[in-house]
Amino acid sequence: MAFELWFALSLCLVLGTSEAGKQMPKLSDKKLCADSECSYPILIARALQDYYPGDCRFIPIRQGQLVYVYAMLKDRGNLFWAGSVQDSYYGQQEARIGHFPSSVVEETHALMPATTEVKTTKWDFYCY
Numbered sequence: 001m002a003f004e005l006w007f008a009l010s011l012c013l014v015l016g017t018s019e020a021g022k023q024m025p026k027l028s029d030k031k032l033c034a035d036s037e038c039s040y041p042i043l044i045a046r047a048l049q050d051y052y053p054g055d056c057r058f059i060p061i062r063q064g065q066l067v068y069v070y071a072m073l074k075d076r077g078n079l080f081w082a083g084s085v086q087d088s089y090y091g092q093q094e095a096r097i098g099h100f101p102s103s104v105v106e107e108t109h110a111l112m113p114a115t116t117e118v119k120t121t122k123w124d125f126y127c128y
Helices: 002-017
Strands: 030-033 043-047 066-073 080-086 097-101 105-110 116-119
Touching: 066 097, 066 105
Parallel strands: none
Antiparallel strands: 030 066, 030 116, 043 066, 043 105, 066 080, 080 097
């Protein structure tokens, strides 16, 4: 019983001090996507360099990794894209969509045109 209580308290302390479950500032009010749900990738890009994110809105990228781009932020956030990293080994990295600077990747394959303008929501920048 004492162990379960200690474990529960420790877990609360760890989760309470992390960025998980935190609303972060919006990077942009609009984004360009292939469809209204931003569910189809726009393009595939290859990372030119390593990128280490500053907070949980962003995803880490290693040089050479493929990135599936689902959205391009507009207006004040136009330097950032949203996507998912494709690792070279299945299961090595959990699939997760996040933002990254467009300058750290180069487009390798265009898939669908980004012609649908979508408003961003608080969930686009929420840290889980």
